[in-house]
Structure formats: C-alpha cells, structure tokens
Amino acid sequence: MDLRLTDKVCLVTGASTGIGRATAMAFAAEGAQVVVSARSLPPLEELATAITAAGGRAPMVLTADLAEADGPQRLARALHEEARHIDVLVNNAGGSRPLEAWDDEAAWDEGFRLNFLAARRLTEALAPAMLERGWGRIVNVSGAVVAKNFNAATPAKAALESWSKAAAATFASRGVTVNCVAPGRINSPQILDRLHPTEEARRAYIAQNIPAGRFGEPREAAALIAFLASEVAGYITGTTIPIDGGALRTAF
Numbered sequence: 001m002d003l004r005l006t007d008k009v010c011l012v013t014g015a016s017t018g019i020g021r022a023t024a025m026a027f028a029a030e031g032a033q034v035v036v037s038a039r040s041l042p043p044l045e046e047l048a049t050a051i052t053a054a055g056g057r058a059p060m061v062l063t064a065d066l067a068e069a070d071g072p073q074r075l076a077r078a079l080h081e082e083a084r085h086i087d088v089l090v091n092n093a094g095g096s097r098p099l100e101a102w103d104d105e106a107a108w109d110e111g112f113r114l115n116f117l118a119a120r121r122l123t124e125a126l127a128p129a130m131l132e133r134g135w136g137r138i139v140n141v142s143g144a145v146v147a148k149n150f151n152a153a154t155p156a157k158a159a160l161e162s163w164s165k166a167a168a169a170t171f172a173s174r175g176v177t178v179n180c181v182a183p184g185r186i187n188s189p190q191i192l193d194r195l196h197p198t199e200e201a202r203r204a205y206i207a208q209n210i211p212a213g214r215f216g217e218p219r220e221a222a223a224l225i226a227f228l229a230s231e232v233a234g235y236i237t238g239t240t241i242p243i244d245g246g247a248l249r250t251a252f
C-alpha cells in the first residue's frame with residue numbers, strides 16, 4: 001500500500017529512542033521529510049545519520065524539553081524560524097511516572113506536563129496552519145489509562161485521549177485527523193531498563209498479561225502510527241487504537 005507520505009513534513013517528538021525512533025525511521029522510509037525532537041542532541045544526531053544511511057532525506061533535528069511550560073511553544077517557534085510547515089505531528093514524548101509517594105505534587109505536575117500538556121500545547125501551536133492548508137494528521141501516543149498503582153502518567157494519558165476526541169471533532173471537517181495509539185508493552189529503554197529490568201520479570205508479566213506471548217517491537221507501533229498519519233487514513237479520526245498483543249487487563 002502506498003501511504004502517500006512522500007514529501008510530507010512529519011514532526012516526531014521523543015524521537016531519539018523506542019517508539020519515536022522507529023516512527024521517524026518509518027516516515028523516512030516512506031520518503032517523508034522528518035523533523036526529530038527530544039532533549040538530548042547526540043541520540044538525535046545518531047538517528048539522523050541512520051536515516052540518511054538508509055537512503056532517507058536528511059532529517060531536521062531540534063532539541064526541546066517539552067515538560068517545560070514554554071517548551072512546546074519554543075519548538076514551534078524554531079520550526080517557524082526555519083519556515084517549516086508541519087503536515088504530520090506525532091506527540092510521542094512521554095513516559096511512565098510511578099510515584100514514590102501518592103501525594104508528590106511535583107511528580108504529578110511533571111507527569112501531566114510531559115504526558116498531556118506538551119501534546120496539547122504543541123497541537124495548539126501547529127494545528128492552525130494545518131487547518132489553514134486543509135490537511136493534517138495528529139497522532140498522540142497514549143498508553144494505559146487505568147492502573148492499580150498511582151502513576152502520574154496514567155491519568156495524564158486518560159486526559160490526552162479525552163482531549164484528542166474533542167480536537168478530532170473540532171478539526172474533522174477541515175481535513176485534519178486526531179487519533180491516539182495506546183501501546184501495551186513495547187520494547188524500549190523505559191520498558192526494558194526501568195519497568196521490567198530482568199528477563200524473569202518480563203517472562204512473568206508476559207505469562208500473566210499478554211496472549212501474544214511477547215512484548216511488541218517499536219517498528220510494530222511505528223507501522224500503526226505511520227498508517228494513521230497517512231493520506232489513506234483520512235476517514236479515521238477521534239479514535240484510540242491499542243497495540244498490546246491482546247493484553248488481558250486494562251488495570252496494570
């Protein structure tokens with residue numbers, strides 16, 4: 001299937017590792033002009049080298065801390081200064097935030113800024129130009145929205161899905177779609193290093209929760225994101241698609 005992403009300008013946040021990196025690689029393989037962003041520069045430069053080595057167009061690299069209140073606006077301004085419009089926005093930067101103390105105000109605040117407000121703010125900065133041109137795709141990477149333990153990311157992802165629904169309804173008649181992709185367990189540094197650091201812990205979790213019998217690969221999540229971002233997915237909006245190997249539980 002031709003996704004018709006050639007020459008589309010696609011911004012991926014949190015692009016340096018995991019799902020974001022695989023998504024940037026997938027867009028570049030489709031002939032898109034990719035803009036990659038994260039806080040740390042060296043992994044983004046390494047990604048840019050990998051993309052060009054694989055025959056993709058040289059990506060534009062922009063660092064930004066999206067958990068800072070003005071981070072999304074500064075990223076949007078940097079794009080504007082380079083006279084770049086964005087066709088596709090993938091709000092992927094984020095991460096699990098298990099809490100040491102259930103009332104840790106600073107951790108709740110940071111979890112919401114990164115996992116919800118950053119996507120909302122960046123969309124508010126970039127969607128008006130998409131609406132003006134009458135074409136755009138916004139894919140928000142959410143995750144579990146129910147948990148049995150306090151985690152600052154979980155209610156933030158629920159807010160992201162709820163807000164995405166309203167954004168989708170608001171933009172739908174003007175050629176801009178908004179969807180969420182909800183990963184279950186996809187092999188990435190946060191999953192392998194922090195959430196399930198040993199092979200034994202992974203096996204136990206998989207046996208209890210994942211009928212597919214394994215964690216997913218970043219490229220599998222990237223394929224879904226690329227499809228939702230494509231020309232051919234124009235009638236899909238306001239939805240959340242899980243990618244979780246048939247996970248049996250919603251309350252992890």
Ligand SMILES: NC(=O)c1ccc[n+]([C@@H]2O[C@H](COP(=O)([O-])OP(=O)(O)OC[C@H]3O[C@@H](n4cnc5c(N)ncnc54)[C@H](OP(=O)(O)O)[C@@H]3O)[C@@H](O)[C@H]2O)c1
Binds near residue numbers: 068186
């Ligand atoms: N992997 C999973 O199984 C899973 C499950 C549920 C939900 N998700 C969601 O999927 C998305 C990607 O997850 P992942 O596991 O692939 O993540 P990851 O490997 O931990 O990568 C996170 C990316 O976000 C960037 N980032 C982190 N904090 C940032 C900040 N304050 N400002 C800007 N960029 C920041 C990181 O780069 P820097 O550190 O250089 O900034 C990195 O590029 C996240 O939204 C996550 O919540 C993933």
